[in-house]
Amino acid sequence: MWFRQDLRIHDHAALTLAAGLGAVVPVYIFDPEQWARSDTSARQFQFIAESVEDLRADLASLGAALLIRTGPVAQVLARLCARHAITTIVTQGSAPRALTDWAAASGIAWLETEQPMQGEPLPPPALRCVADLISTPLPVPQLLRLGPDACAHRQRGGRGQALDLLNTFLTTRGESYHRAQAQPHSAERASSRLSPHLAQGTVSLRELDQAITARLAERPAGRWTSALGGFGRKLAARAVLPPCPAPDLAAIAATSALNAWLLGQTGLPFLDALMRYLAATGWLNEPLRALVLSLGVHHLGLDPMQASAGLARRLTDYDPALFWPQALRIAGLTAEAPRLFHPIKQALDLDPDGQFTRHWLPELAAVPDSCLQSPWKWAGAARLLGRRYPEPMIDIATAHRAAQEAIWARFGRPLRVVAQPSPALIETPAQPLRGQLRLEF
Secondary structure, three states: EEEOOOOOOOOOOOHHHHHHHOEEOOOEEHHHHOOOOOOOOHHHHHHHHHHHHHHHHHHHHOOOOEEEEOOHHHHHHHHHHOOOOOOOOEEEEOOOOOHHHHHHHHOOOOEOOOOOOOOOOOOOOOOOOOOOOOOHHOOOOOOOHOOOOOOOOOOOHHHHHHHHHHHHHHHOOHHHHHHHOOOOHHHHHHHHHOOHHHHHHOHHHHHHHHHHHHHHHHHOOOOOHHHHHHHHHHHHHHHHHOOOOOOOOOOOOOOOHHHHHHHOOOOHHHHHHHHHHHHHHOOOOHHHHHHHHHHHHHHHHOHHHHHHHHHHHHHHOOOHHEEEEEEHHHHOOOOOOOOOOOHHHHHHHHHOOOOOHHHHOOHHHHHHHOOOOHHHHOOOOOHOOOOOOOOOOOOHHHHHHHHHHHHHHEEEOOOOOOOOOHHHHOOOOOOOOOOOEEEOO
């Protein structure tokens, strides 16, 4: 049983299948090739390592030892199959074609299961394991050539952490799920924060769906029905996502502009606050990660793939199937025109009192509220900019206009209604508009 992004023993269709076939060798593999990619990081490794340790303990409760191996997947599997006379490999979800072809050529059956969304969650199966398996320690990040990655407020991995988050979300935090998503200082508490656990499979989508259904069956008062209904719809959409592997990525070019963006040193306060928050927590909700990537690509002129990979490295909940379709769309690399955000307008809309910005940018403490998101307009700017806080990397008006024109040049200028027709004209569309409706291109 090769565990990948399914680090649990509860409601695990593949593990249940494997348990019914005979003696099992459970294994998790740290592949150096995967961890050499420019979209992976030590914070992701640490979350996975904690989740693997939790899985090891849960398997031990079933009398099974989890083998932890480091090396190329094909070599690790080949050695295990030879040593233990393995005839079948079981995985949850589809495996790389090269591996299944190797198995077929070696006379080894490869069974791939899909995790169902319907029905009751499966209990942990009764396992009969190959004897004398020795559980080895996890590798250290340096073995995988992962550099230092301070993330002071990173979420911890493991199923126990996931269940605690689910409990508090369903009983206290989740009631304001919709309303609180719009502003960064409230989104953290009101969000489920289960995304990294779903990315690594410490809980199943079916378990969450069943928990939401049970909570709604209690008919909770207040805004719970709409909040959990919306959350349930997002889970349902996630359940049908097609596989989307990360694209081939070259090493990140450490340009000064890219580093300034990643470190929150662009001179655009709200953007910098969001990037510092991301660096410290490993998390941004979907609208906010769309905002920071859009500003980085369209206003700061960062290379779309390098910026996307840099953002992915910062995310503890990085899941290629979710991340890359959104990132490519935001960066303007699909057939769909990307949405363009205005840096100052978004800052004033999403952080109207400046509370979030001031928390993450303490060097702006002396700047009055009226100039917080545009400190270059403050009378004391000369004592601040270029000293304790950087000058803005761009002229916002010029950059925003250039971004608009670049998008219009590629996707066409959007149709915008300047004046609406009268109700009578709407009811009789065959009648000439006579200048009452003007369309601007």
